Amino acid sequence: MNEFILAASKGPKALIECDESIPCDPCVHACPVNAIEKDSLVSPPRVLLEKCTGCSLCVGVCPGLAIFVVDLSKDKGTVTLPYEFLPVPENGEIVEVLDSQGRKLGKGKVLRVTAGRERTMLITVEVDKQYALKVRNIRVLKNE
Template structure:
């Protein structure tokens, strides 16, 4: 069994969960869960109203059925591991990544942000086009950023442009 990601602290391409189809990504946002390790944790599974998350027991890593996922964002609101990302491809050739954000200053719609990949390398700049304010989710804000389409499987963190 490869434990490569446990030496590095990030997932390499071949360790990522299967990608949703382009067609599905274009329909509406879909939950993409980067949680490969068996840990005793199940709030995403318990919060999913459409049974799109499969988990055999509390230690089983979650698997998302992308066709069943409605993009309702219930799971990303509760994930304590900050491991869920909502991904979407728009018709205008741009992509969108929604992630959990717990830092000051809080981000607002229209803010420009620097984009970072899983290793913490800067991969570009993007614009926040929607937020769930922190007070509505026990101080975990949800931030949706507009990114180039090819970066939706890359961008995993944002920091405000100063």
């Protein structure tokens, strides 16, 4: 993880949390700079950090929603994550940021909402750097 933190402190980098040994490789084919590789069709993918540009194309194609792009190069961290819920947040909206277990970490500001594949939206949220490596989902607060 220290290698990832160092790389992300220089700009956006993909972080893959795929532990599945299944035949899946859309992320490998989506990467325009060949920064994602696998030893076999069923092995988990890994990011070659020195090649990764943080373009987030891999985030939108992962059927397991297991890829995130983290950027620690500015005062606040940013995380681009896959999102398949309604309502879809709007740019500038304040949302709760959640960890992988659904626990609230704090609040974040939505910087960008873009369409990914099919139902998957890509949400880029600005958060305190202390949470950037832990954010895995958001909760929209519109109805509260």
